[in-house]
Amino acid sequence: MKYLLFSLSTLLLLILTACGGASSISVDKNSVSFAIDGGEENVSVTADGSWNVKDCPDWVKTETQEGVIIIKAERNETGAAREGNIVLQGKSNVEATITVKQFSKCTHITPASDEVEFEKEGGTETINIDTDGSNINVEAPDGFSATFADGVLSVTAPTNEEGAKRGEIKLTCDNQSATIYASQKGSICPTCRGTGKVKCKSCGGKGYVTHAYSDDWEDDYGCSDCGGSGKDDGSLKLGSGRVKCPDCGGTGH
Ligand SMILES: [Zn+2]
Ligand SMILES: [Zn+2]
Numbered sequence: 001m002k003y004l005l006f007s008l009s010t011l012l013l014l015i016l017t018a019c020g021g022a023s024s025i026s027v028d029k030n031s032v033s034f035a036i037d038g039g040e041e042n043v044s045v046t047a048d049g050s051w052n053v054k055d056c057p058d059w060v061k062t063e064t065q066e067g068v069i070i071i072k073a074e075r076n077e078t079g080a081a082r083e084g085n086i087v088l089q090g091k092s093n094v095e096a097t098i099t100v101k102q103f104s105k106c107t108h109i110t111p112a113s114d115e116v117e118f119e120k121e122g123g124t125e126t127i128n129i130d131t132d133g134s135n136i137n138v139e140a141p142d143g144f145s146a147t148f149a150d151g152v153l154s155v156t157a158p159t160n161e162e163g164a165k166r167g168e169i170k171l172t173c174d175n176q177s178a179t180i181y182a183s184q185k186g187s188i189c190p191t192c193r194g195t196g197k198v199k200c201k202s203c204g205g206k207g208y209v210t211h212a213y214s215d216d217w218e219d220d221y222g223c224s225d226c227g228g229s230g231k232d233d234g235s236l237k238l239g240s241g242r243v244k245c246p247d248c249g250g251t252g253h
Pocket of ligand 1: 189251
């Protein structure tokens with residue numbers, strides 16, 4: 001009985017192939033990729049007749065069901081990434097191709113750039129990453145977020161209401177790693193941290209300067225650069241020890 005069923009189904013398939021070979025075949029994915037561990041992927045097939053699997057890489061197994069092809073790959077033990085094509089055929093000149101890739105152990109993570117910079121308004125920037133790793137782990141510092149997909153790292157920074165930010169984004173996979181330096185301009189001046197003032201260089205913030213005339217004769221003078229005046233004969237007026245920030249002109253922004 002089993003044999004009969006088999007024969008019947010084979011016959012049916014032959015008839016279908018002979019008479020009903022699809023004149024159009026399309027697939028919902030032209031490529032599938034597997035991580036080093038392998039797995040299973042389904043691709044939907046739309047055809048107006050019967051089709052069969054004409055070509056398939058030897059490291060891939062397929063199973064066909066109504067309107068779908070199930071693609072399976074074992075763990076990749078070859079030590080190298082691999083790629084091949086599955087070709088579906090309807091009528092003799094009607095084909096659809098699905099490219100199958102499988103990653104191996106990650107051998108490199110190479111960013112196209114090792115820095116990403118944002119204006120204070122923030123936004124999203126992308127960096128192409130050349131890698132054969134399939135499960136790249138991404139760590140972003142505070143104030144930034146980062147995701148990796150299909151060879152592209154997307155880094156996002158929200159509007160920065162504070163001081164300038166810097167941080168390192170780490171990409172790791174197996175024994176490989178890469179660092180990308182992220183920075184964002186801030187809404188406040190990083191030199192004075194928004195205060196608009198910095199320590200007076202002339203007096204080191206003391207508000208006065210000392211002049212020594214000899215070993216036993218010196219006078220303190222109010223630092224004129226930060227608003228002081230007079231000397232220590234009773235007229236001394238200390239300076240504030242702070243001067244306008246040279247980077248922001250005192251605005252703090
Ligand atoms: Zn400043
Ligand atoms: Zn001063």
